[in-house]
Amino acid sequence: MATVTTSHKACTVNPLKMSQPIGAALAFMGLNHCMPTLHGSQGCTSFGLVLFVRHFREMIPMQTTAMNEVTTILGGMDNIEQTIMNIWERAKPDVIGLASTGLTETKGDDVDAYLKLIYKKHPEIADLKVIYVSTPDYQGAFQDGWSKAVVRIVQEFATPCTVKQLDRVNVLPGSHLTPGDLYEIREIIESFGLSPVFIPDVSGSLDGHIPEDFTPTTLGGTTLEQLRTMGAARATIAIGEQMHSAAIELEMKTGVPSTVFDRLTGLEANDKLMQHLSALSGKPVPQKYRRQRSQLQDAMLDAHFFTGGTRIAIGAEPDLLFSLGSMLADMGCEIAAAVTTTHSPILEKLPAEEVLIGDLEDLEARAKDCDLLITHSHGRQMAARLDIPFLRYGVPTFDRLGAAHKVTVGYRGTMEFVFELGNTFLADEHEVTPATWTNSSEASSCVSGGSCNSCQGTTDADHPQVAFS
Amino acid sequence: MASLSNKVQDVFSEPGCDKNQAKGEKERKKGCTKQLTPGAAAGGCAFDGAKIALQPITDVAHLVHGPIACEGNGWDNRGAKSSDSLLYRTGFTTDINELDVVYGGEKRLYKSIREILDKYDPPAIFVYQTCVTALIGDDIEAVCKAATAKFGKPIIPVNAPGFVGAKNLGNKLAGEALLDYVIGTEEPETTTPYDINIIGEYNLAGELWQVKPLLDELGIRILSCISGDAKYKEVAYSHRAKAAMMVCSKAMINVARKMEERYGIPFFEGSFYGISDMSESLRQIAKLLVQQGAPEDLLSRTEKVIFREETRAWEAINHYRKRLEGKKVLLITGGVKSWSVVSALQEGGMEIVGTSVKKSTAEDKEKIKELMGEDAHMFDDMRPRDMYAMLKDSRADIMLSGGRSQFVALKVKMPWLDINQERHHAYAGYVGMVELVKRIDQALFHPVWEQVRKPAPWEVSTPSPLMGEGWGEGALSTVAPSPQPSPTRGEGAVVAKAA
Numbered sequence: 001m002a003t004v005t006t007s008h009k010a011c012t013v014n015p016l017k018m019s020q021p022i023g024a025a026l027a028f029m030g031l032n033h034c035m036p037t038l039h040g041s042q043g044c045t046s047f048g049l050v051l052f053v054r055h056f057r058e059m060i061p062m063q064t065t066a067m068n069e070v071t072t073i074l075g076g077m078d079n080i081e082q083t084i085m086n087i088w089e090r091a092k093p094d095v096i097g098l099a100s101t102g103l104t105e106t107k108g109d110d111v112d113a114y115l116k117l118i119y120k121k122h123p124e125i126a127d128l129k130v131i132y133v134s135t136p137d138y139q140g141a142f143q144d145g146w147s148k149a150v151v152r153i154v155q156e157f158a159t160p161c162t163v164k165q166l167d168r169v170n171v172l173p174g175s176h177l178t179p180g181d182l183y184e185i186r187e188i189i190e191s192f193g194l195s196p197v198f199i200p201d202v203s204g205s206l207d208g209h210i211p212e213d214f215t216p217t218t219l220g221g222t223t224l225e226q227l228r229t230m231g232a233a234r235a236t237i238a239i240g241e242q243m244h245s246a247a248i249e250l251e252m253k254t255g256v257p258s259t260v261f262d263r264l265t266g267l268e269a270n271d272k273l274m275q276h277l278s279a280l281s282g283k284p285v286p287q288k289y290r291r292q293r294s295q296l297q298d299a300m301l302d303a304h305f306f307t308g309g310t311r312i313a314i315g316a317e318p319d320l321l322f323s324l325g326s327m328l329a330d331m332g333c334e335i336a337a338a339v340t341t342t343h344s345p346i347l348e349k350l351p352a353e354e355v356l357i358g359d360l361e362d363l364e365a366r367a368k369d370c371d372l373l374i375t376h377s378h379g380r381q382m383a384a385r386l387d388i389p390f391l392r393y394g395v396p397t398f399d400r401l402g403a404a405h406k407v408t409v410g411y412r413g414t415m416e417f418v419f420e421l422g423n424t425f426l427a428d429e430h431e432v433t434p435a436t437w438t439n440s441s442e443a444s445s446c447v448s449g450g451s452c453n454s455c456q457g458t459t460d461a462d463h464p465q466v467a468f469s
Numbered sequence: 470m471a472s473l474s475n476k477v478q479d480v481f482s483e484p485g486c487d488k489n490q491a492k493g494e495k496e497r498k499k500g501c502t503k504q505l506t507p508g509a510a511a512g513g514c515a516f517d518g519a520k521i522a523l524q525p526i527t528d529v530a531h532l533v534h535g536p537i538a539c540e541g542n543g544w545d546n547r548g549a550k551s552s553d554s555l556l557y558r559t560g561f562t563t564d565i566n567e568l569d570v571v572y573g574g575e576k577r578l579y580k581s582i583r584e585i586l587d588k589y590d591p592p593a594i595f596v597y598q599t600c601v602t603a604l605i606g607d608d609i610e611a612v613c614k615a616a617t618a619k620f621g622k623p624i625i626p627v628n629a630p631g632f633v634g635a636k637n638l639g640n641k642l643a644g645e646a647l648l649d650y651v652i653g654t655e656e657p658e659t660t661t662p663y664d665i666n667i668i669g670e671y672n673l674a675g676e677l678w679q680v681k682p683l684l685d686e687l688g689i690r691i692l693s694c695i696s697g698d699a700k701y702k703e704v705a706y707s708h709r710a711k712a713a714m715m716v717c718s719k720a721m722i723n724v725a726r727k728m729e730e731r732y733g734i735p736f737f738e739g740s741f742y743g744i745s746d747m748s749e750s751l752r753q754i755a756k757l758l759v760q761q762g763a764p765e766d767l768l769s770r771t772e773k774v775i776f777r778e779e780t781r782a783w784e785a786i787n788h789y790r791k792r793l794e795g796k797k798v799l800l801i802t803g804g805v806k807s808w809s810v811v812s813a814l815q816e817g818g819m820e821i822v823g824t825s826v827k828k829s830t831a832e833d834k835e836k837i838k839e840l841m842g843e844d845a846h847m848f849d850d851m852r853p854r855d856m857y858a859m860l861k862d863s864r865a866d867i868m869l870s871g872g873r874s875q876f877v878a879l880k881v882k883m884p885w886l887d888i889n890q891e892r893h894h895a896y897a898g899y900v901g902m903v904e905l906v907k908r909i910d911q912a913l914f915h916p917v918w919e920q921v922r923k924p925a926p927w928e929v930s931t932p933s934p935l936m937g938e939g940w941g942e943g944a945l946s947t948v949a950p951s952p953q954p955s956p957t958r959g960e961g962a963v964v965a966k967a968a
Contacts (some may be wrong), residue, residue: 009584010563010577010578010580010581010583010584011532011561011562011563011564011580011581011582011584011585012537012540012541012560012561012562012563012564013559013560013561013585013588014544014559014560015537015540015541015544015560015562015564017537017541017564018537018538018541018542019536019537019538019541019542021538022538022542037508040600041514041600041631041632042505042510042511042512042513042514042631042635043513043514043515043516043517043539043600043631044514044538044631045510046511046512046513046514046517047513047517047538047539047542047543048538048542049873050543050546050872050873051542051543051546053872053873053875053876054546054872057876058876059853059876059877059880060873063508063509063510064507064508064510065507065508066505066506066507066508066510067632068505068632068633068634069630069632069633072600072604072632079507080507082506082507082508083507083508084508085508086506086507086508086509087508087509090508090509090852101538102535102536102538102570102600102601103600103601103604103631103632106570106601106604106605107604136536136567137536137537137538137539137601138536138537138565138566138567138569138570138601139566139567141537210880210882210921211880214853214854214857214858214877214880216852216853216854378544378545378560381545381555381558381559398546
């Protein structure tokens, strides 16, 4: 439905986008006993680390191959070898997730070959899995890095299994889902008597729990055992278009049938999930979710008075944009401005006229007469300038608590989103005054007339009293 | 890259730095910071350091020439405050793509500069080099020169790509850019005998404004702060100051020393952290200004202000001192400011059980020894695991560190206070010291510790005094927050359900 356009500016102003390698690193953070590592200069890791610490408010395990000028030119094999050996000695992880950066991709390091040589040279690390993914900073965006890393995880571990676990379901979640979302999805799937395994599972590692002891690696997530038995599942559920390729890869390698859900926010989207799970398990939809569905219907009815006809400016990565954007449209909002970070087939399906691959400056320019801004925390400056309400969604959310626990999936998560939306408009309601309707006929009659003072007021619906000035 | 490597060597042989001078020729060439260990390294890169040092200049555009990672992953994340323009918080980057990597990014950079000038009209643009664009050979100096000539506005190249070294080197290279392209290029409208520069103060959380009222009262004018809450022109005419204070230890020593060399501006190294350090800094400023020709009465006026402020601050701190006496503090900072914070904490009656000296110079370490005694626990490279153990074994009551290690403390349910760049509270000057002590007191005596340290009732096996009253009125609501372990059968069942 939407036309996808690309910004043609030379200079990106107020970036919406983040880079691929840290998207890959976040995916690796969903593996148990893993050390996500970036093959680049120390700054590549440091910026990503600070970003995740501020978003999750958690200890973030992340390392660097610490490339400098000389090692970059000579090639990073020695650094990768030292990195692997140092991490292996210090942290004893099960997995090292290694993502390349713009720096080492520009040089053209052949990391696959390096790894072969390193394994040959160090037989003692045979049990340590090093998963390498190529993620140059100058291509794609955060969710592409996540998606590529999950494909690599699947390629590395998936094998057909002869012994099947009849209740097992693989779930491939997109990077737009929070640990809270994963908990919600797990609960839904479990209520059908199925046992989900998330690949990767950031709800185990980044949900903000307090562990018993110190671990220098991830504190939870998908285990090696779970990764090796992906082929034993009865089905795979992928959430978000970005997981399409991983789902296909998994199905090709294991024969486990997969289904991709492009979103799990919204009444209809969740109806489809319930249907699917019911068919998979042969069980009826549990009473609890029939009730929740009815609660969501009621919530949508209560909220529709306040959301209908509003104009929204939204900036998010493609899958999050599609999830929230579709729900906004379901609630009668108009997506007046949509900006995203990278190409995706899902963008064309967004119920909006145009989606721009651009930055927050573009969004700000398009958001001039919008009623609400939805984007990550970097929208705070523009929200203040535009003087409109602002809901924070996406990574990074560094100036609000509980980003990891925000839920927008399932009937319950959709209901929370609907309430948050409605409440934002309720809180922003402008009191009417005796002046609200004065001059309105005069003002509208002179729209084409030109330089009458009252015209200034009519363009700004939020401040009708300006009409007097 | 020849000029960059010369610059790096120049910074390494900085005569103002004793540590470098003590080294042999060969060793000096290797640089200030230890070689990083791949797989066990932490901290920002040179680009990060350069950006930290210059971004507080508020009215210019800071344009990062590189792929999205360098700006997109970390923009608008510092707490440097501005009294005027907010342009410094706008993220500008060329966000180069694959084609730029192949064909070169210079044209995109030039166009970006033009777009910024058209849309935002800043007095100057700082262009930051990054690893990828350095590697493909983009000559940002040449582009900036051409753009300056074409557009008639100063376009300043900051040549500190991440891979040349660590943050500290980046600070210095940023200083070099100021010396080469900015300082001395404009003239102030007026000068006074009371004009000073403050070098290496970034106005984090507005700390400069905790000090400025006292200087104002003494009639001392901050001609230029490099770079906290600075405007471009203020840095450009900073060479007309009579004296300078260098704040952040060695981060910008090259700027202070070269300004002394070129413009005859004497400087001293001081700190705004801690009461005695603050007083000492005020004295030094007054002394240098008088030396440079300011009226002598400045000295006595300064003493009066110091006396008044110290008395006031001590009174305020004494209120807390009783509660904080003997509390053990683990201090993990970037290292550069360790000693100034050490003395500040000791004034609050606290004991420093350990401090990191990873980036501290020999001189810094001597100062720490002086303050903490010979058996001072200085850690060169403390692993998170060791901090965790230290806190868990209660060898420290509170940890003060930067944001990244906060969870080491929080996960063992120990108090923690942010003393790095991202912090929200200002701790400079007399008022700041009182604020720091107040915050430590708040952190230590916060009611949250008692609650989170208490185990869940069902995890404790000792018999409960509540035994037997399980199903009385309001039993359901009292179960969860009950301070007593209550493994009675009835309650146990309810709890299990709730969990």
